[in-house]
Amino acid sequence: MTTPALQGIGLSRHYGGFAALRNVDIAVPAGEIRGLIGPNGAGKSTLIDVLSGRAGKWSGQVLMAGTDVSRHSPQMRRRHGMARSFQRTSIFPNLAVREQLELAAHHGGGVDEVLEQLKLDGLGTGPASELSYGDQRRLDLALALIGRPRVLLLDEPAAGLTVQESLDLARLLRDLVKSWGVTVLLVEHDMEVVFSICDRITVLHLGERLMEGTPDEVRRSPEVVTAYLGRSAH
Amino acid sequence: MSVQAATSLPAPAARPAAIAFGIALAAAVVGIVLPLLVASPVTLSLATQGLTNAILATSVGFLIRQSGFVSFGHATFFGMGAYVTGLLLKHTGLALEAILPLAIALPAALAFVVGLVVVRVSGVAFSMLTLAVAQVFYEIVVKWRDFAGGDDGLSVTLPPRVFGLPTTLFQEPGDMFRIVWVTLVVILFLLFLLARSRFGRLCFAIKDNEERARFIGYRTLMPRALVFAISAAIGSIGGVLFVLYNGFVSPDVLHWTMSGSALVMAIIGGAEFLIGPAIGAVVFLAAKDKLGDITEHWQAIIGFTLILVTVRWPHGLVGTIWHWIRRRGRGGRA
Ligand SMILES: Nc1ncnc2c1ncn2[C@@H]1O[C@H](COP(=O)(O)OP(=O)(O)OP(=O)(O)O)[C@@H](O)[C@H]1O
Ligand SMILES: [Mg+2]
16 A cells, blocks of 8 residues: 555544543545544544644654654644644634735745635635635635645534535535645535545544444444434434 | 735735835935924924834834734833943943944844743733843843943943944934934834735734644744844834933833833834834823923823723724724715
8 A cells, every 4th residue: 555645643632631532543545535523522623633733742643645744843744735724713813815825825826726716706805804704714724725735634614604615615625636636634524525525434432533434334334323323413 | 903904905016115115205304304493402302312212112012013912121122222332332442333233133132032932922921021021131230330330320422423424413402303213214114014024924924823823834933033023123223322312321211111101102102003102102202291290190190091092092092093084984985
């Protein structure tokens, strides 16, 4: 097998005595869209944080295309081609849309392309805090997409979007994989979206990896059904 | 905020800079003519002192605007500018031409190093740390009698000429007024360009959302330390001009009340705006002058005004006027 574009080995993260992530392994081959699902509190965001360098105290190893980036700061990982979006929208509220995308592009350009892809063009020059919630969500995503990263970590990018917007987003991600071979790790609650665009799915439960497989395998897995039904379904 | 929004217009990028240059030029001319219209040398002298304070207030406001950090100890840099000039003149054979750059570079370097540490902490802690650093400097100068003159201060004798100009220019109220005024205008113009530069925008972004800035690939410590250093350099220019004018410096310029009034000036004028702090300085000093004649409780009145301003007009004088004009403009169009 070729080296995965993104790999986590034995990842653990504790909050005080509580293990939010326990010895999780994950390997995503280049050009794959990997779904990351699990009930609320399963550790999905924590896993994204650890992979992207946001987590404070953690253990394990993170590799990008075989290079160990465990000790890299978020900004170094970004320069290495890793970008992420946030579950709780994280944008620059006082900068205009274009202004912040130009910053995020460094000197690479591509701002117009991303503006168009995410339907953010024509939002004017006012501060981003004045945008609608949906626009802010897409701006958060745009800040990750710009610069054509090789690895994208997306934490519920469709949360709060309309059904149509989610479907558009799903299609966009598929297109991106085709056009520039990005590797995606996608946290998403909307099962329809997950099952339709992901190549494979990793299921987390109580901080551990419950299973991993194709959408069909995951759908049929009794463990997954129990994990989801064990808690009141969302 | 509005200033930032205005800079994001995709319009020809050179135009606002050209307009600003025109305004700066006009302002410089006004400053050069102004002393001709003021008969009283006392007024002129007070105004010159006031302008050095305006430079310090501008440096405090710049730090707030560009990084969000509120310094409670900026007198340190003003005082360092003055003391480095004074001490080097007194104790070394260095030429004034060499001393002047040093008097600005040393405070900036100190701020940069201190900045690498203190910008890691947040809001109030930063303010407290700057206050602590400032107190240390104050104590050193007060205690160090032999070298720095202690409480009595330090008299400074200028060499007859600097950069080919007679140094008497610095001590003549009319000429010095022009020099300090033009220096302030140049500083404001450069800060305007800085705010519009890529670096300036990065600083706005870091102020806005430091974590996100890191996740889009920027180091955030260095830019903030740099802003702190630039701010210190500006403050020290005020101090250098102060000592050149007075030929004397005492620990008063390092006292926390000096830092405090600079901060009050910046807030009253409106730190979000480039010229806010300088306007604030004028208002503050005029108020202090007038109130000082009427009552000895002028400090209490200024304190009360400050509370009123922060609560009622959080954008300061300039900000309040700006928003008022914009609202009227909008109303007119609607
Ligand atoms: N800062 C924190 N301090 C303490 N506990 C935390 C913290 N952040 C997360 N946790 C806990 O860690 C566990 C995993 O949280 P995480 O946010 O990774 O879950 P998630 O799978 O993303 O959930 P959701 O679907 O709600 O976003 C949860 O039990 C959560 O309460
Ligand atoms: Mg989450």
